[in-house]
Amino acid sequence: MEHTTDVVIVGGGVIGCAIAYYLRKANVDVMVLDEGEIGGQASSAAAGLLAPLGPLTGPGPFADLLLASFALFPSVVPELEDLTGLDLGYEQTGALRTVSNPKRVSNLQQRMEAWQPLGLKMQWLTGDEARQMEPLLAPGVCAAIYVPEESQIKAPQIVKAFANAAVKLGAKIYSHKKVTSIQREENKVTGVKTAEGDTIACDHMILTTGAWTGLYDSWLDISLPVVPHRGQIISMKQPATALRYIIFGGSAYLVPRDGSIIIGATKEEVGFDIQVTNEGLSWLYKSAAKLVPSLQGSKAELSWAGLRPKTPDKYPILGAAPGWQNVTLAVGHNSVGVILSIITGQSIAQLVTTKETSEITLPFSLNRFVKKHSSNTQLAQSTLES
Incomplete structure (x- = not known):
């Protein structure tokens, strides 16, 4: 069976569902696919802490990102509760x-x-x-x-709220739909295939695959350092x-x-x-x-x-996948996926709709690891040559 959508999101945790919600607010057709239950992994296991100070050592880009998302909860929680009728326990x-x-x-x-x-x-x-x-x-x-x-929030409830709100706005969200491969034309993804044999054509693909992200290296021919x-x-x-x-x-x-x-x-x-x-x-x-x-x-x-x-520096990977025209990464949120869900959802939706990366997410591109690898390789080569 063949389907078509503007955006396919692979991964139905709190990050994937938050992005779907903000994409639908921007009138973008979106489909979320998860091989298990929606929010059935880290998102439902999380304690729901909204306590930003713990992972911070002081001012910096990560503090800006974390505190910006933290500050949005008092306004976004009632918005989601009004739309879905759910109590998020905030x-x-x-x-x-x-x-x-x-x-x-x-x-x-x-x-x-x-x-x-x-x-x-x-x-x-x-x-x-x-x-x-x-x-x-x-x-x-x-x-x-x-x-x-x-503060605190009930983690399973906020996943459910983002998912239900996205569906109410027209998103299609499917559990037990395993994506097995991508279809591509050079450096552009044209669709994905599922284990059931479905083909879903898309203009854009977003990976929100949590702890399993490293398993998708072969899809994109790039290293995704998430464990x-x-x-x-x-x-x-x-x-x-x-x-x-x-x-x-x-x-x-x-x-x-x-x-x-x-x-x-x-x-x-x-x-x-x-x-x-x-x-x-x-x-x-x-x-x-x-x-x-x-x-x-x-x-x-x-x-x-x-x-x-977990990523090597414990910061998320947000933004365009290097070398790809229409693939976006929103992975590696470590222990702060719930608190970062709002800012991630808004920022990735902005990137997809405007092609512009928000300034607050610029430091969290995958390129920070690519550059380190490249400089280490150059150092090794120069050492051998000397």
Whole structure:
């Protein structure tokens, strides 16, 4: 069977569905194809943290991108909820970024100094002041930064909202449709073929394939440096005195939500294995109890794992695929796909409709890796020649 559309998006996670939504707002025909369930991988496994400070070391292009998307949630969430009737669970919970080792207090102070130019409100707290705000915190917490604007959202719900909103506006979104190959004329994609034998002709193709992106190198004859990075998460029942704030400490986080506490997340390079392990669970239990002692002995209500799409520099790859007329990449969002979904959706839709790359995404082209590879090759050659 043959179909035709303006844009084919391969990958139906939060990024693919967000791009589809913004393309339909621009009246572009779009079809999303996913070999599994829509949002069934990293997007549904994510904790839904909208807490931009964690991956930032200070001002720079990535901070600009992350904070620009973060700032859009208060307006976009009601827009999506009104259009779909879904409750996205968006809540400005506020976060406490804690330290329990007195020797590391100065490190936390340095991080606060680096974050202050970013414009978010924050307050330095002693351990006692932090426990006054959050009585469940462990006695060993000796300092914290309070960030009232950091928030959370239900990750599966925002994927569903982007998908449903896109469909309401006329997008076609299909689960269990595996794209097996592309059709091309020189450096232009003319269509894709599915495992069922369908051919879909298109004017433009967008890859939003998450942790599986590296498997599509052969389609485009270019290296796509994205690998899976497993994260295990558990949820526990709230104690009698409920946790109020998002807590960060010791590489873990605790998120109060709907009578439970979400605890995450491990960082493991184990290929495409999404099993929950005893080692992972043990680390999550110990991390939770260290921050909130009243969770000691609690059992997990649920446990799950997802695969983050990790790039070498932990930044996303956004923009035109080098050497191709009509292929766009929106991959490698690592652990911040949900928070970057809005800015990615808007920017990629702009690129497709106007042929212009937004200034905010320029630093995240795949070319940054191509250039590094090229310079390393030249260095090796000059060394051999000398």
